[in-house]
Amino acid sequence: MTPLRLVVVDDHPVVRDGLRGMLGTxxxxxxxxxxxxxxxxxxxxxxxxxxxxxxxxxxxxPSGGTLIRLLRERVPSVQVLVLTTHDTDSDVLPAVEAGAIGYLLKDAPREELFRAVRAAARGETVLSPSVATLLLSRIRPSRPLGEARLSAREREVLALIARGRTNREAAADLHISEATVKTHLLHIYAKLEVPDRASAVAAAFQRGILS
Known part of the structure; x- marks a missing residue:
């Protein structure tokens, strides 16, 4: 299998060394x-x-959204995963609008970072829960708690996804097929009126479905 080729960008040498050592495992x-x-x-x-x-x-x-936009313009095939300590509107929104595929905070567990890198390489959006909640709050007002009626199984699937499980891992945990997990996710998206996994998790936390 061809390894995923990564570039690490940070102005602190200690952070770059730490990431290089961690990712190198x-x-x-x-x-x-x-x-x-x-x-x-x-x-x-x-x-x-x-x-x-x-x-x-x-x-x-250049930094922030400007750097991300230039990276995407000059090398369209590259995926940009933000790894930072900042999760305010002024940081998150320009980065996502500029084309970042993911946005993680530096206190994320290493396994979450590894999953995020692999997902980003596949072109899948990856957002930390706090960032997903912020984005969701900007595009949709809060709904009353419990308005979305998820079944018990849908809640189980969503809880596993929120913990970073893939469809295959969730299927194994619940002893169901991967196709069934995908079906549950489609129902969850429809009920929560969201387009993807990150938004579903953010909506579930925001509305009290998950805690």
């Missing part, structure tokens, strides 16, 4: 470059053309 990851500024990131990514760029938001110029 995974046999399907290969660190092919790193950068300490936006300008350096653009140069490195253009040269090595990785699958995923993991980047902080607040870097020497």
């Amino acid at each position: 995974q046999p399907d990851f290969e660190i092919v470059g790193e950068a300490a500024s936006g300008t350096e990131a653009l140069t490195v990514v253009a040269a090595v053309r990785p699958d995923v760029v993991l980047t902080d938001l607040r870097l020497p110029d």
Whole structure:
């Protein structure tokens, strides 16, 4: 299996070293470059053309949404996964609008980070729960608690997804088929009026369905 090619962008050397060491424990990851500024990131990514760029938001110029937009424009095949300590409107919204595939906080468990990198490489959106909740609150007002009537099984599926389980893992945990999990997810999306897994989890926390 060809390893996923990664570039790490952060202006703190200790953070880059830590990420390189952590990501390097995974046999399907290969660190092919790193950068300490936006300008350096653009140069490195253009040269090595990785699958995923993991980047902080607040870097020497350019940073944030501007850097993400330029990365996506210059190397359209790359997926940008934000890894930062900031989850305010002024940070999250420009990053997502600029084309970031995912947005994680630096206190995320390492297994969550590993899953996020793999999901980003597949083109799947990955958001930390607090970020998903923020985005959802910006596009839809809060609903009364319990308005969405999820079945007991749908709640079980949603709870597993919220803990980061894949469809296959959720199916194994519940002793049902992967196709059945997908069907439950489609019903959940329809009931919560959301387009994807991250939004479903955010909506469930926001409305008190999950705690």
